[in-house]
Amino acid sequence: MNNCVKKSLFILLFLSFFLFSGCPLVEYLLGTITITSPDDQAIVATSSVRISVDASYNYIDYITVEIDGQEVYSSTESNFSFTANLDPGWNTIVALCYAYDNEDDHFSSYVGSDSIDVYYDAYDPEITITSPENWSILDSNDVTITGNIYDYDNLGFFSFTYLENGTYHSLSYDGNGDWSL
Secondary structure, three states: OOHHHHHHHHHHHHHHHHHHOOOHHHHHHHOOEEEEEOOOOEEEOOOEEEEEEEEOOOOEEEEEEEEOOEEEEEEOOOEEEEEEEOOOEEEEEEEEEEEEEEOOOOEEEEEEEEEEEEEEOOOOOEEEEEEOOOOOOOOOOOOOOEEEEEOOOOOOEEEEEEEEOOEEEEEEEEOOEEEEO
C-alpha cells in the first residue's frame, strides 16, 4: 500500500471514530437542534402552546417546525419561539434544521432534527355525585358521599375540592370509576 492510501485510510478511520462515538467535537462541528419548550410527554389543558427551539449549527439557512407532519412555522433564526394550536390527543412536534451546503449556490441540506410528543387534554372529566341524592334531608352527622369520575382521555388522575361545614377538603383519585368520602 502506498503512503497516500495509508493516509487516506487513517483519516477515514479517524473521522469515523469521531462521527460514530458521540464525541462532543462532532457536536461542535455539526451542531445541535433542540425543542426546549414544551417538555416531551407534556400534558396541556389548552390547544394553544408556546414552542421554543434552540439550534447551534453553523451556517443555518432555515428551520421548520411541523406538528403531525404539517409545517406550522419556519425561521431563519437559530433561537425562536412561537405559538401554535394542537389537536386533541397526542401531537408530534418536529423541528428540522437546514444549513448551507454551498453559500455561493445557496443550496440547503437537512442537518438535524428534534422531536417531542405533547398531549392536549381537550375534555374535562365528568364528576357525578350518586349519593346522597340532590336536596336530600339528612338526619345524621355521619354521611358518606359517593360518586363516579369519568375522563374521556382516561389520563388517570383527578383532584377536586369540596366544602363541608365551612371547611374545604380535597380528594384525589387515580383512574376512572367510583369514589366515596
